Amino acid sequence: MQPFVHLHSHTEFSLLDGISRLPDMVRRAKELNQPALAITDHGNMYAAIYFYKECMAQGIKPIIGCEVYVTENSRFDRPEGRSRERLKHLILLAETMEGYRNLVKSYLKHLQKVCCIVLVQIVIYCANTARV
Secondary structure (H helix, E strand, O other): OOOOOOOOOEOOOOOOOOOHHHHHHHHHHHHHOEEEEEEEEEEOOOOOOHHHHHHHHOHHHHHHHEEEEEEEEOOOOOOOOHHHHHHHEEEEEEHHHHHHHHHHHHHHHHHHHHOOOHHHHHHHHOOOOOOO
């Protein structure tokens, strides 16, 4: 049987989306013989360092990521009606340390502005984040 790896997981740091505590999550992945585990908390990367340390302590390969909002136009556009429908979710995963740095740059830009990232910024900052 081929190993299975979760690539879209929310932790307790993903407010209103996840309740999994990091030590429990990593321990369960180890119990299931999963070689790696990813976190993709929604709109934040607060758990990245805690997750990395916990995975290394339990012998699991950490995959750090983030789930972000993406919009096709300016993030400042506020169309009437259901404006959230124009926002799409995108999972970003860092494959290398350079990818992690690019992910952090993109996330920091995200924090300085509004709650979404324009697709062009993702292409610029996350070009090395993950191979397709």
